[in-house]
Each structure stands twice: as C-alpha cells, then as structure tokens.
Amino acid sequence: MEDLCDNLLDDILYRLPLKSVVTCKSISKRFNTFISDPGFESKLSLHNSCIFHCTKDCPNFYFKVPLYPPNSDKATESSVKLPRRFKVLAYCSGLLLLFPTEGVLVLNPVTKRHQIIDICHYDAIGLAVEPISSSLHRIKVVRISVSNGDSYQFDIFSSDTMSWRRSSTKFTCMVMSNFNNDALPIYSHGTLHWIRKCNDILAFDIEKEEARIIELPLNLPLPFEYWTSWFGVVNGENGEFCMYDIATHKWRKIGIVWAILDSIRAFVPFVPSLAEIKTTPWPDVSTRVVQSIHKLSLLLGAGVTLKKDVLQLNVSQVRGSSGSHGRCCPLLSSRLRFLLLLQIDQGASRSLRHACLQFCRSLW
Amino acid sequence: MSNQSESPNPTSSSNKITLKTSDNEVFEVEEAVAMKFCTVKQYFDDENNNNVTSGTSTTLIPLPNVESHPLAILITYCKKHLEIKANNADNKKEMEIDMEHYEREFLKNVMPQELTELILAANYLNFKEALDFFCRAVASAIQNKSVEYVRKFFGLESDFKPGEEEKLREEFAWSFEGVDED
Numbered sequence: 001m002e003d004l005c006d007n008l009l010d011d012i013l014y015r016l017p018l019k020s021v022v023t024c025k026s027i028s029k030r031f032n033t034f035i036s037d038p039g040f041e042s043k044l045s046l047h048n049s050c051i052f053h054c055t056k057d058c059p060n061f062y063f064k065v066p067l068y069p070p071n072s073d074k075a076t077e078s079s080v081k082l083p084r085r086f087k088v089l090a091y092c093s094g095l096l097l098l099f100p101t102e103g104v105l106v107l108n109p110v111t112k113r114h115q116i117i118d119i120c121h122y123d124a125i126g127l128a129v130e131p132i133s134s135s136l137h138r139i140k141v142v143r144i145s146v147s148n149g150d151s152y153q154f155d156i157f158s159s160d161t162m163s164w165r166r167s168s169t170k171f172t173c174m175v176m177s178n179f180n181n182d183a184l185p186i187y188s189h190g191t192l193h194w195i196r197k198c199n200d201i202l203a204f205d206i207e208k209e210e211a212r213i214i215e216l217p218l219n220l221p222l223p224f225e226y227w228t229s230w231f232g233v234v235n236g237e238n239g240e241f242c243m244y245d246i247a248t249h250k251w252r253k254i255g256i257v258w259a260i261l262d263s264i265r266a267f268v269p270f271v272p273s274l275a276e277i278k279t280t281p282w283p284d285v286s287t288r289v290v291q292s293i294h295k296l297s298l299l300l301g302a303g304v305t306l307k308k309d310v311l312q313l314n315v316s317q318v319r320g321s322s323g324s325h326g327r328c329c330p331l332l333s334s335r336l337r338f339l340l341l342l343q344i345d346q347g348a349s350r351s352l353r354h355a356c357l358q359f360c361r362s363l364w
Numbered sequence: 365m366s367n368q369s370e371s372p373n374p375t376s377s378s379n380k381i382t383l384k385t386s387d388n389e390v391f392e393v394e395e396a397v398a399m400k401f402c403t404v405k406q407y408f409d410d411e412n413n414n415n416v417t418s419g420t421s422t423t424l425i426p427l428p429n430v431e432s433h434p435l436a437i438l439i440t441y442c443k444k445h446l447e448i449k450a451n452n453a454d455n456k457k458e459m460e461i462d463m464e465h466y467e468r469e470f471l472k473n474v475m476p477q478e479l480t481e482l483i484l485a486a487n488y489l490n491f492k493e494a495l496d497f498f499c500r501a502v503a504s505a506i507q508n509k510s511v512e513y514v515r516k517f518f519g520l521e522s523d524f525k526p527g528e529e530e531k532l533r534e535e536f537a538w539s540f541e542g543v544d545e546d
Binding site: 013 | 480483484487495499504506509514520523524538540
C-alpha cells in the first residue's frame with residue numbers, strides 16, 4: 001500500500017462516494033492529508049455531483065441523475081419519496097432549503113448537518129450561500145412579503161447573527177404578481193432571482209439590498225452561443241427554452257422543449273460540499289423530518305445504491321412517464337405553464353456545465 | 365527480409381515479443397498483447413526506429429519494475445480483453461457485458477494484496493484498461509466499509525498520535541453512520 005504513489009491513490013479514492021472518502025480520513029495520516037487537500041476535495045465534489053429534480057406528475061418524489069457515474073454509460077436514476085407538503089424550496093452551493101412545515105430547514109445532505117429557522121408567512125423565499133473558508137459558509141435566507149398590496153418587503157436571515165433583520169429596501173413595482181412556486185429561486189452573482197407568474201423576474205442583490213425587475217424578452221436573439229451564468233424559462237405555445245444571461249443582461253433562446261420538461265417542476269445541478277452549518281439547538285425535530293433528512297442524505301450524499309422504499313428508475317423510464325402526452329404537451333399551450341430553472345454555479349467547472357447541458361439535450 | 369510485418373491484421377500477427385521481469389523470468393507474448401502495454405510499445409517502437417535494417421522479430425524487453433507474478437496475471441487479462449474485443453467487434457453492448465462478466469469472475473481469484481501489486485504493475489506498464497479496472501475494483505471493495513476493514517484491506521496500521529483519530533472521528537461522525545458489515 002505504501003508503494004502506491006499519490007496519483008494511484010487519487011485514481012482509487014475519487015471513485016468512492018463522498019461519505020466513504022470522508023471515513024477514509026481516519027485510516028492514516030497520509031490518507032487524512034491527501035483527502036483534506038482542497039484540490040482533491042473539489043474534484044471529489046464534482047465527481048459526486050448530480051442533477052436533482054422533482055416532477056409535477058409525482059410531486060413527492062425527488063430524483064437524482066448522477067452526472068459522473070464511475071461507468072459513464074450506466075447512468076441510473078434513483079429517487080426518494082418525501083412526506084406530503086415537505087418541499088425543497090431552494091438550492092445553493094451544496095445546501096438545500098427545505099420546508100418541513102415547522103419553520104424552514106437549511107440542510108447539507110452530505111453531512112446531515114442542519115439548522116431550522118423560525119419563519120412567519122412569506123410570499124417567496126431564497127437561499128444564498130457564500131464561502132468564508134473551505135468549510136465555513138455564510139448562509140443567508142431572504143424572505144419576501146407583499147406589503148400594502150403594492151410593494152415587496154425583504155427580510156434577511158444571516159448565519160452570522162442567527163437572526164432575522166428587515167431590509168430598509170421596499171420595492172414598489174407597477175404590476176404585482178404572485179411568484180411561481182414551481183420554479184426554484186436562483187442565487188448567482190450575489191443576487192437572488194425569483195420568477196413571477198406574470199413572466200418576469202424579481203432580482204434582489206444581497207449585499208446592496210437592491211431589487212429590480214428583469215423583463216422577459218419579446219424577441220429572442222439567436223443563435224445561442226455564449227453561456228456563463230443563466231437560467232431558463234420554457235415559454236408559451238411553442239415551448240421555446242430561453243436563458244437569461246446574467247453577465248450580459250440578455251435573453252437567449254437555446255432550444256425548443258418538448259413534452260417531457262413540462263412534468264419537471266424544478267431541477268438543479270447538485271454539487272455536494274462539506275460546508276459546515278452553524279447550528280443552534282432546536283428542541284424537537286419531528287421523526288418525520290429526521291427521516292426525510294436521512295433519505296435526502298442517502299440520495300445525495302451516500303452515492304451508493306439505495307435500497308427498500310427507493311425507486312430505481314433509469315432516465316428512459318422517467319421520460320416515458322410523461323411521453324403519453326405526445327410530442328408537445330397540451331399543458332404547454334396556454335400562457336406560461338412551466339418554468340424551468342437551471343443554475344450553473346459560477347464556480348462550476350466547464351465540464352460540469354457541459355454535463356448539465358448534455359443532460360438537458362437528452363431530454364429535448 | 366525475415367520480417368514480413370505490415371500484415372493486414374495485426375492481431376493475427378505471429379510476432380512474439382519477449383519480456384523479462386525483475387525476478388528474471390522471461391515471458392514470450394504475442395505482439396498484439398505486448399502492444400497494449402504502452403511502456404512496452406514505446407520501447408519497442410524506439411528499438412525499431414533505431415534498428416530499421418535489422419528487422420528481427422525477437423525483441424527482448426526488460427521490465428525492471430515488474431515481477432513475474434503480476435505480469436502473468438496481466439497477460440492473461442490482456443489476452444482475454446483482446447479476445448472479447450475481437451469476438452464482439454461490432455457490438456459494443458455485448459462486448460461490455462462479456463467484459464463485465466469476465467471481470468467479475470476474475471476478481472473472485474484475486475486477493476486484496478494482489479490488487480495493489482497489479483495496480484503498480486499496470487501503472488508501470490501503462491496498461492490503461494487494466495489500471496482503470498483494478499482501481500475500480502479496489503474502490504468498490506472499500507466503499508462504505510469501516511476504517512478497520514479498509515486498513516486491513518491495504519495492510520495498514522494507524523499512525524495517528526493518541527487522540528488524533530478520535531478527534532477526526534468525532535468531527536466526521538456523520539460519515540460513520542450506516543457503514544456496511546465487514
């Protein structure tokens with residue numbers, strides 16, 4: 001074993017599920033040093049990343065499609081079933097924001113560390129995670145509520161203070177509209193983005209605490225050639241799929257979407273991290289929540305074949321489930337029926353972005 | 365003159381290449397097999413370039429970093445690999461199934477200590493398919509196993525100072541939950 005040089009150790013360890021690699025830290029000093037290397041850690045995260053999504057057909061099921069299976073041809077999809085009304089509200093940098101009915105929950109599904117945050121009524125909510133160091137992250141949760149029927153009010157929870165604070169920003173806009181709860185908010189370039197039912201986007205800069213509206217495009221520029229940080233929308237009758245490029249403030253059409261995407265509520269590329277979550281004690285987390293955390297951790301963290309109450313589906317079966325609608329789903333034909341958000345973290349490598357795009361294409 | 369190589373089908377070439385291991389054993393293998401070992405191929409090509417005119421077909425290649433035991437296993441693996449490839453030349457799926465089946469059988473006869481030896485040999489010979497296969501095999505053998513199991517697998521002892529290991533285990537307690545039985 002001592003004979004194995006670092007290259008070979010790397011060749012073996014990066015194939016392991018994240019959880020197993022972390023266990024291996026305790027084997028010996030050499031293993032611990034090797035695994036703790038930031039370069040190795042980021043490579044590992046990438047290899048354990050997946051597309052995480054849920055569908056309208058079975059809203060309680062959350063699916064995972066690995067982006068880097070060890071045997072690349074055998075991409076299997078697995079899923080977990082969460083209790084009714086237990087929802088995934090947002091994703092950012094390896095952490096999930098969940099709604100377990102009592103408060104909201106920030107969870108790292110890999111480490112199972114979590115924090116419940118007390119919350120009152122909200123119209124929209126978002127999660128922003130900024131790394132302070134490799135293991136420590138600053139977490140902010142933004143809550144939007146409508147005030148007086150003509151403006152939005154923002155409340156910010158920060159892990160620094162572990163408390164809520166009302167922002168002095170009050171954003172009044174011409175059209176008040178509900179938020180599209182089928183679309184997950186996106187955090188990118190220091191700004192949270194929510195899609196509203198009136199087909200535009202509300203953006204909120206976390207640092208400056210400034211809000212603005214991003215209008216949907218009338219004429220979509222073609223061809224799509226450039227992509228850094230964007231999210232997409234499936235629009236109206238023709239199922240055009242377009243993305244807003246945050247870097248250049250332009251909408252770009254990148255394709256036409258057929259039936260299948262209509263059934264997907266939201267999906268995000270999930271890149272696991274070992275980010276610590278600062279926790280304060282929360283007296284009673286119900287067993288329902290504990291079980292759900294466990295399931296999500298199995299799905300997203302363990303990376304091993306799941307057993308028992310877990311469905312094993314491959315991508316083609318998922319595709320088949322909504323294929324009965326024909327090529328273009330009737331549900332797509334009126335207004336904006338479906339929103340798809342796709343987040344590519346700024347930190348994500350080219351190959352991850354490529355893998356995500358490949359995945360999207362496989363669905364079209 | 366003696367070497368009428370450039371035969372239309374290289375796998376049927378009867379050219380033999382002789383490999384000499386660190387423990388002085390000599391293996392005579394078919395050229396097609398030897399050429400899967402990139403290190404050997406490199407050596408072979410260099411030799412040929414240097415002696416274009418000599419044209420002998422009995423090249424002896426020394427392998428100072430490989431012992432006879434892993435080499436014998438690698439040659440068997442390589443032969444089978446080529447055979448499966450040739451049998452399913454136009455059906456990639458079938459080939460993968462056959463290969464998977466063979467690899468599963470193969471692993472039944474390999475001890476954990478041998479795997480490390482094989483990885484080192486495959487690495488030195490630069491035999492990519494085998495290296496990939498052995499690394500995969502090790503990874504799946506230690507996946508989700510206890511620290512004690514993995515140590516035993518690699519023949520390692522803990523070299524932590526007292527308290528260091530406990531601290532790590534405490535810090536990453538979540539990773540020790542639900543580990544498979546040894």
